[in-house]
Amino acid sequence: MTTELVLLGTAGAPMPVAGRAGISAALVVAERVFVIDCGRGSPSAFADAGLDFRRLEAVFLSHLHADHAGDLPGLLLYPWGCRAGDDGPLAPIRVYGPSRPETVPEGDAIFHRETTIHPERPAPGTTDLVESILAGYAYHLNVMPLDARMPDAGALVRGIDILLPARTQGTAQVLVFDDGVVKVTAVAVTHGRAVPALAYRFDTADGSVVFSGDTTVNDDLIALAQGADILVHHVADLGYLERHGFSGAALERMAALHTDVTEVGSVAERAGVHELILSHFLPAEPDAITAVDWAERAGQGFSGRTTAGRDGLRRTLPRVGR
Ligand SMILES: [Zn+2]
Numbered sequence: 001m002t003t004e005l006v007l008l009g010t011a012g013a014p015m016p017v018a019g020r021a022g023i024s025a026a027l028v029v030a031e032r033v034f035v036i037d038c039g040r041g042s043p044s045a046f047a048d049a050g051l052d053f054r055r056l057e058a059v060f061l062s063h064l065h066a067d068h069a070g071d072l073p074g075l076l077l078y079p080w081g082c083r084a085g086d087d088g089p090l091a092p093i094r095v096y097g098p099s100r101p102e103t104v105p106e107g108d109a110i111f112h113r114e115t116t117i118h119p120e121r122p123a124p125g126t127t128d129l130v131e132s133i134l135a136g137y138a139y140h141l142n143v144m145p146l147d148a149r150m151p152d153a154g155a156l157v158r159g160i161d162i163l164l165p166a167r168t169q170g171t172a173q174v175l176v177f178d179d180g181v182v183k184v185t186a187v188a189v190t191h192g193r194a195v196p197a198l199a200y201r202f203d204t205a206d207g208s209v210v211f212s213g214d215t216t217v218n219d220d221l222i223a224l225a226q227g228a229d230i231l232v233h234h235v236a237d238l239g240y241l242e243r244h245g246f247s248g249a250a251l252e253r254m255a256a257l258h259t260d261v262t263e264v265g266s267v268a269e270r271a272g273v274h275e276l277i278l279s280h281f282l283p284a285e286p287d288a289i290t291a292v293d294w295a296e297r298a299g300q301g302f303s304g305r306t307t308a309g310r311d312g313l314r315r316t317l318p319r320v321g322r
Helices: 042-048 072-082 126-136 138-147 219-224 238-243 248-255 264-271 291-298
Strands: 003-009 024-029 032-038 056-060 093-098 157-162 174-178 183-189 197-204 207-211 230-236 275-282 305-308 314-317
Touching (some): 003 230, 003 275, 042 072, 093 197, 126 138, 183 219, 197 219, 219 264, 230 264, 275 291
Antiparallel strands (some): 197 207
């Protein structure tokens, strides 16, 4: 058996940029495919990577900002036609992610929303999102089966909210699932007012891969990532943002959302991971900062291997010589 990581997209922030797709990754465990975040271009990148849509088993959303979930409708709906076997529809694609927050996040005097969209449910969670996708595309799901043989739409997808334990219970980690081959564990991370936001750890017989999601430096993430083979961690260059127009409260908010390039190496060191792979770059433009520059600066203070991720990057576990 092998476990393979594929970076499908490595851009941070919602604004589309040329030359880098939005944040998304796949973990292929003995031909079962798990997708972590579903940003801009994820379905196309999935195809470009040679992955099989029939093998897509589950999607894990770190949080519900659009740059992490915006192409979920396409990932579910485009390959719908192939989601059937000899015995009928394949098992539904499971979409795991944050639940609705207990309270709707509010801003402060400088940053606040004006119109509240959909006030009757202003902060929907993952199952709400999946239901909304099905409702919004009901035309396609109800009408296309009249002109083409399609699998039962009722078997296409299941949304599953991840409920976090109360911190008083002693551990911040929650077991998402464990089927004896793949074990997925999550913790809440700190991403400004995007609450809840999650990081995920995948353990297989081949090794372990952790996805930070978007977070500031977070002790629970460091605990989750202990001894992992690979930590895929988002990275921001706040100094670059400051030199390109961010200042004052705007820069402070960015620092409350992200891990800076000067901090991520010590996160990897404290976690004791083997390889740090950078992703979700901010700035996202590939020519803003070179891969060598990202890796050199991010690797400060980390004794393992640091790699600047790029769309299409692959890693196979178990590691050679492990
Ligand atoms: Zn993001």
